[in-house]
Amino acid sequence: MGGKILPEGTMILENPVYIRGKGSAVGQEEAKGPLSDYFDIKADNAKWGEKSFEFAEKKFFMSACKKAVEDAGLSLNDIDLLLGGDLLNQIITASYSARDLGLPFLGLYGACSGMAQALATGSMLIDGGFGNNILCAASSHYATAERQFRSPLELGTPKPPTGQDTVTGAGATVISSEKGNNKVVIRALTIGRCVDFGITDANNMGAAMAPSAVQSILTHLQNRGKNPLDYDAVFTGDLGMFGSKLMIDLAQKCGVDLSEVHHDCGSMIYEGMKSKRCGASGCGCCAVVLNGYILRQLEQGNYRRILFTATGAMMSTTSVQQGESIPGIAHVIEMERV
């Protein structure tokens, strides 16, 4: 018998799921940011020696995966399953990486919530006994996302002030049923719902995702019987600066003050970089911050217990062009130092 499910999507894991390895690979811009020192692999340019940006994104995905497996002290043969996703149509980055890695593979699409979606799915599988070591990964690439969702790179049209820049990079985590020397454990998680407050502007994804982040985080706190201050930090994926402000406001209106503990990966990664407007977005955003920065902070004991909430805007170019509003989703992973 594995864990149990509480109302509204919170899962309490019966068997602890350990974080065994982590890997992150980032592009040039991310390596210029304040978190640069935490990232494992830094590419020298956006194409990284490949023939297209899509190939380069796959290289980021594969590099992060290999790094995570190496960090876990394992080889690819020890990995039972690869769970992962990205932003491209038909999640080609994850699928082609799975082809090259040769692992059993479940492709996941959760827009920018990919990393938490993979960790949530993987944790439940391990808790249920369906794997000992599972590799979870997510990636995004500025150039591939721009051409799919927005406009050509060299087009001289500025983004509005709420626009966010897609992170070039990938993060991967090996989760495991064995304690070993592992210091971080996943004990509970909340699978989010799609929450749609009617935002139709694809250049304002922070506003589209903020309500779903509040929904999932507050549900998690309620089901766990905890206050925000019981956690050292509550991370959100890529709300950006404006989305973060909205989320704090909305949570406040629901009677919960998150301002003391909240950090947003999308705001952190480009912090202090003037050209970056409202911060970062993309699957890779919270994936590299988790595997680069957050897990290290937990391992070093700077954090004792945190919530990692990856947020996603579940739209496509078609739905946006047809005027449909943008649903947001957020999955919460509770991590703790043991």
Next chain:
Amino acid sequence: MNIREQLNIGNYNAYVKKEMPKSKVFSECIRAFFVGGLICTLGQAIRNFAQYTLELSENEVSAFTSIILIFLGALLTGLGVYDIIGNFAGAGSIIPITGFSNSVVSSALEFKAEGYIVGVGAKLFTVAGPVLVYGISSSIVVGLIYYLLKLLGMA
């Protein structure tokens, strides 16, 4: 916990609009004005050069000026400079003919990875397409009206 029940926030879109970081319209207008003006001044200089130095005819002068400006727009796009100008100047560098050149060349560069037929060939006008369709359509409508008015002896 249901955020919809907990939150009494009538119109979320209106709330977001109110809280949103605003474009700095005034300074953006100034930048657009000066960069746009600069491009037009350059155009005038080319025109004068064609007219007085090369002594081209009126029609040739227009074509010559357009060709040079389109070439410069394309060149700067290829060199990766035009998007930097565009981020600074906004509409100031989108509206002139160089902006049109930028929209076509940037698409060509972007979709080269998909080959010359389904990539460059099919996607060349993804950005400029609507401008062409409606620009040409409205010129036909205007032409038709002009023709009718002429028939009626009113133009």
